[in-house]
Amino acid sequence: MTEWSDQLAQLVRARGAELSRYGYLLCGDATEGADLVQEALVRVFARPRRSWSLGDVEGYVRRTMLNDFLDRRRRSERFTRLLPRLSSPDSAPDHSGGAVRRLDVVEALGTLSPRQRACVVLRYYEDLPVAGVADRIGLSQGAVKRYLSEALARMSGAVDPPWADAGAGPDEQRVGAGRTVGEGNAR
Template sequence: MEWHDVASELLRVRGEALKRYGYLLCGDREEADDLVQEAIVRVFSQARRSWEVGSAERYVRRVMLNRYLDQYRWRARWTRLLPRLVSPNTADDFSAASGERLDVVGALDVLSPRQRACAVLRFYEDLPITEVAERLGCGTGTVKRYLSEAVARLGEVLVLDQAEGENDHG
């Protein structure tokens, strides 16, 4: 198959799954669409052997993960520099918007990028810890630590959100 046929088939068959994966990584639908698009362009713009949909999808997901982590690092650097350029605005408090439901995607925002990536790869992608470690380029012990921290932090945040919802109605 030609690269454009594989790309079209991948987007037709697995496009929604790729968007969901991107959304879980970054928490924003437009950014998730951008992650998918950038990954498709990066993967299929390289001269490479003939692609199959399955191998192309794995590679696209890997590129999406790396791009998410790169963007986070860039934003962190920019956030450190921004106060030098303008005076900071006060941040709005969106905690009341959670209502009665548990907002897992919102809760993922409290995690560091590595914790979030580990949680998404382990629990959404259902990858074994060794595969998560391989994709992130770190040891299994490091992945276990990130997952432990992520689960503990998510537990705190989700319990607080649930308790706030009960207090609002109780």
């Protein structure tokens, strides 16, 4: 095997699952995410390159995936819902709260613009600081903060907070310092 094919095999063995999850989060669809990974690997390894460390190769593949995702969305004006709601309001109660919550997050990500979605995935899934997100996407930190703010505002109505299943109503939700929502600053 040649050096580049050894690097490719090592990358897929060591980081293939993480790259697939990253593609899924960007696209919201497992098949499209897998295609994104494959296309990025082909682009990165199409030309012979010098020896890279595994981290360098992975970073380059992730950047290629992000660019490809943004290019696809930019070219395509059609917008489709990626995952339909699984149950109707009158169906039997679903006890798979974590899975449904994850699907709600994926569906909420589908309502965002490509840049907003990329910012949210990089900031909260990849756990990059705002400066890191700005550097990866090629935006200013202020633009990243704006995209994140708009994205979180848009997603807040679509995704129930984790404590919503606990049965606490909005007046009973704790907000810190011993106060509950609705108490305001009056003591």
